[in-house]
Amino acid sequence: MLETALTGTASELKFRDPEKAQALSRALEGICREVGREPVSVMHVCGSHEQAIAKFGLRAVLPRSLNVIMGPGCPVCVTDLPEVDEAVVLAQDGVRIATYGDMLKVPGTSRSLADAQTAGARLDVVYSATQAVELARDTTDEVVFFASGFETTAVATAAVVLADPPPNFSVLSAHKYIPPVMEIVAEMPGTKVEGFLAAGHAATITGSAIFERFVERHKIPVVVAGFEPLDILAALVKLVELVRDETPRVVNMFPRCVTPEGNRNAQEQLWRVFRTVGGQWRGIAHVPNGNLRLRDEFAHVDARKKFQIDVRRLWNHAPSTLTQLCICGDIMAGIASPSGCSLFGKECVPDTPVGACMVSSEGTCRIWHQYGGHPDL
């Protein structure tokens, strides 16, 4: 059982003050003007940032000359088809799959986990890795935790793997590691990205210093940002300042949680359990060192080693031709926007998503479909 302390709302409101938000918006407008050309394009690599931007309606108050691109920051969206297929095959074989809610609708090669559930497979939506373990303790069935997310949730998975889980528990890791994909985006031909907003929660684990080498190599500023509206606006102000002054640096604008060195204990657990391997990120590219997989010494907890997962039997259902028209990859690379996709809002809607960006509440297409992108309200 999750025991959670809830504090009052006073502290949360500190970072949601409308007047301060308006002042920051005005400051941002001024700095964008000082850059003297438009648009200024910056990218965030975190679905939670896009979610906060959309939820608080920030796009309606951001300067038109500032292009805030959502990068490949939604772990659900970049989960590759074969990874979903593996979970679907296990589910069809009668294994209980425990996973985070937004993984259910991600389309695999021929179907999603939600489709498998409709046809009778057993799925459990969990809120944490710990809950998946508890599920396994309460049953004799095999329980596979289909684990997704970046460094943040991977640490939680590592912790349960290290805490001696029951023998009927194993992990199907679709965890991803963010720093390598920033390199890919920065080196992508035609990239317009002039600065990155880094995710505050991932940096809480990795530390802000992890971006120093990146900045040195690519001469692009990185600002670590939190998730309240004032956090995001203040970080954007700092980032555009660095663009204007042509002074690429790492700046930590989330110091109440993030330190330069990060959470050493969490890092230690993460790397004891996981190693990085190269792999395809859906729609983006092959990302060297972009996937987190369990180390060999944890083979007994690794669903890929424990079960014979033959995904080929799903492949006699040809992938739909629609999938080939999907431009999620270009959207996540910041080269295209959803309005440039022929499927967006027509064949591809949240009810029947074609690409993964329409599935998760953190996906760019889903967010544009729901909140209207740059709405004129």
Next chain:
Amino acid sequence: MSATLKAGAMAGTGDLVTMKHGAGGRAMRRLIEETLAAGFVDTPVDGFGLAAMDDGAALRVGDQWLVVTTDSHVVHPIVFPGGDIGRLAIAGTVNDLAMMGATEPLGLTSAIIVEEGFRRADLERVQRSMQDTCREAGVTIVTGDTKVMGRGELDGLVINTTGVAMTTSLVRDAGLRPGDRIILTGTIGDHGIALMAKRHGLAFEVELTSDVAPINGLIRNALAAVPGGITAMKDPTRGGVASALHEMAEKSGVCIVIEEPQVPVNPVVRAAAEMLGLDPFHIANEGKALLGVRPEAAAAVLAALRAHPQGGAAAIVGTCLADHPGRLVLDTGIGRRLMTESEGEPLPRIC
């Protein structure tokens, strides 16, 4: 298990009814329009029938309206913090009648289907709860039906209730006009979050309780405050406030702008929803109403609501505009965005 799955070869899942078709959003409306209501919507009715897709039907009887509504109740778990399936079954139907301006139900019917092996003590508990809730609403059950089905043929208990009432002042969910103010009768999200917490074993320091309650007394106060002052009503149950407002805006042909800072949300519900990545606007309520009110009547209706024990947190939360009919805009106090309708069952996010 895998054998059956393969044999079924998973027929296109578009051919199957899924959980999202029951979640109160757009998918559900489409299923009803395309399948269940087909063939009935075109039959002429003296009043408002299925074609109106309102909370219930209103049939003309002399110079009055006979309002009829029916609802089948399933809930998991059957007993939850703040209520149980019995209370839900009575309150749901009484409230649907009230949403059409009929706050004095003539009577309810109750049809119960029980699964073999259901504990008799639990059934008695549900029955007592139905009685108590009826007393609270000033209504009684006038006829009923009981069936028992084999083990595994249904999940525990299903209760269907039908309600009938007369009214002279029919209120529909399509009656909003530009300039009307939107009043919410209390905090949002309580029922859905309490159930989700219970269902998924999430414990908070403060227990979350469902708001399930009959609110015909509260609505009676509001209707009496300014005759003709209330132009539309809807109770934001499944699909939450967002779905209810979308339906009202679409049917009425107005744009609704909601001021988020004015919307009452219990701080614990807000925190729990944020933690789970859910939007309180998408979460079910079982004891609240959205009222469209003429601008000059808004203050008096609000005062009447607040004077009732169930309406202490009532607030004016929005305004109807003529531009962009059907659109729902949320002013967050910091920026503005479209407020979306929920798509299927709300799913907690990963991070």
